[in-house]
Amino acid sequence: LVGTTTGKIFFIDLPNWDSAKIFNETNFIEPAESAVTCIKWVPGSETQFLASYASGNMYLFSTIYCTKAPLNEAGVTHALSKQGSGYNIYNVVVPRGSKSSSKDIVKWELKSGLINEFAFSPDTKHLAV
Numbered sequence: 001l002v003g004t005t006t007g008k009i010f011f012i013d014l015p016n017w018d019s020a021k022i023f024n025e026t027n028f029i030e031p032a033e034s035a036v037t038c039i040k041w042v043p044g045s046e047t048q049f050l051a052s053y054a055s056g057n058m059y060l061f062s063t064i065y066c067t068k069a070p071l072n073e074a075g076v077t078h079a080l081s082k083q084g085s086g087y088n089i090y091n092v093v094v095p096r097g098s099k100s101s102s103k104d105i106v107k108w109e110l111k112s113g114l115i116n117e118f119a120f121s122p123d124t125k126h127l128a129v
Contacts, residue, residue, distance in 0.1 A: 003036025
């Protein structure tokens with residue numbers, strides 16, 4: 001996984017260069033001004049990773065599904081899942097019939113600004129930001 005200053009994330013499977021994927025390729029998830037600040041695999045998963053952005057947003061992605069659909073296109077929903085003091089959690093659902101082969105994306109919106117780094121607790125039940 002490689003994050004860029006333009007908000008894109010490249011997933012490169014070294015033995016299979018042809019299967020490389022680009023997340024946020026058209027900057028519909030995060031704008032180009034929002035750099036990727038940290039990427040980590042979800043402990044125990046070979047397909048899910050968490051990425052943070054300079055905007056203060058974090059997203060849970062899956063290497064199995066890569067969306068090219070704009071997250072503001074018709075039919076895409078941002079359902080508020082949880083809200084607290086200084087944060088919102090959304091389930092972003094891209095319709096299965098759209099031009100995307102995406103599954104749900106989880107978005108954490110932290111209202112404290114730039115996220116430099118995050119870490120999973122040893123038991124993987126908690127996340128420090």
